[in-house]
Amino acid sequence: MNPRPLVAGNWKMNGLKAAFAELSAIRDAVSQFPKENVDFAICPPATLVSAAADMTRGTRLKIGGQDCHTKISGAHTGDISAAMLADAGAAYVILGHSERRADHHESDALVRAKAEAAIRAGLVAVVCVGETKDQRVAGDTLKVVEAQVDGSLPPGATADNLVIAYEPVWAIGTGLTPTAADVAEVHAFIRAQLKRLVPDAADGVRILYGGSVKPANAAELMAVANVNGALIGGASLKCDDFIRIAAAYK
Numbered sequence: 612m613n614p615r616p617l618v619a620g621n622w623k624m625n626g627l628k629a630a631f632a633e634l635s636a637i638r639d640a641v642s643q644f645p646k647e648n649v650d651f652a653i654c655p656p657a658t659l660v661s662a663a664a665d666m667t668r669g670t671r672l673k674i675g676g677q678d679c680h681t682k683i684s685g686a687h688t689g690d691i692s693a694a695m696l697a698d699a700g701a702a703y704v705i706l707g708h709s710e711r712r713a714d715h716h717e718s719d720a721l722v723r724a725k726a727e728a729a730i731r732a733g734l735v736a737v738v739c740v741g742e743t744k745d746q747r748v749a750g751d752t753l754k755v756v757e758a759q760v761d762g763s764l765p766p767g768a769t770a771d772n773l774v775i776a777y778e779p780v781w782a783i784g785t786g787l788t789p790t791a792a793d794v795a796e797v798h799a800f801i802r803a804q805l806k807r808l809v810p811d812a813a814d815g816v817r818i819l820y821g822g823s824v825k826p827a828n829a830a831e832l833m834a835v836a837n838v839n840g841a842l843i844g845g846a847s848l849k850c851d852d853f854i855r856i857a858a859a860y861k
């Protein structure tokens with residue numbers, strides 16, 4: 612059986628309190644979504660997580676963070692722990708996004724430690740992997756993705772606490788996407804790797820595609836084998852776009 616799809620939005624560093632109007636529109640639209648077995652999440656900036664979780668409690672729309680620390684608490688000014696996100700009502704946390712890997716020099720080992728912390732706190736860890744343009748041009752995509760999955764996968768990963776997001780760095784925010792065949796190749800590769808690393812969980816772990824997913828390309832990308840949902844950046848900021856992307860699963 613295919614894993615239950617997850618359509619998740621990454622708001623990045625976008626969203627003031629005024630964005631709650633869009634969030635409530637997404638919450639209401641998602642509640643009307645005709646198919647039961649599709650999961651939805653929005654990951655707003657940390658400042659909005661608690662209120663967003665309050666607004667969506669008991670609905671089909673879950674809330675996630677965009678990063679967490681490896682520790683539960685302590686002298687780490689400016690950081691947020693997985694326990695804090697869970698306490699605020701989050702269900703998911705995005706980890707190892709390419710923007711964090713680049714801006715904050717996050718290594719695979721750090722992403723793995725964060726994913727472990729997230730799982731310990733009861734969150735679903737959405738671990739992002741993906742190659743840069745240079746790495747793709749050099750023919751290193753699978754090698755890069757393999758090393759990232761290998762290095763970032765937390766111990767104790769199950770289909771319930773781990774999601775992988777394949778996000779080619781060059782496709783994020785650029786309007787460019789890989790071909791369906793390229794996406795199929797990488798997702799099948801990750802699935803095979805999961806079968807080696809976590810054989811019991813491998814078939815159930817959701818592997819999302821992310822990178823310039825839009826209403827116009829969602830149906831094609833979501834139909835690719837081993838694509839179990841989308842991680843959506845820019846297009847998740849507008850209810851209409853988010854729901855038109857989710858319509859790939861109607």
Ligand code: PEP
Nearest residue numbers: 783784821822823844845
């Ligand atoms: C992302 O940042 O996770 C992402 C997929 O962004 P976009 O959809 O804007 O390319």
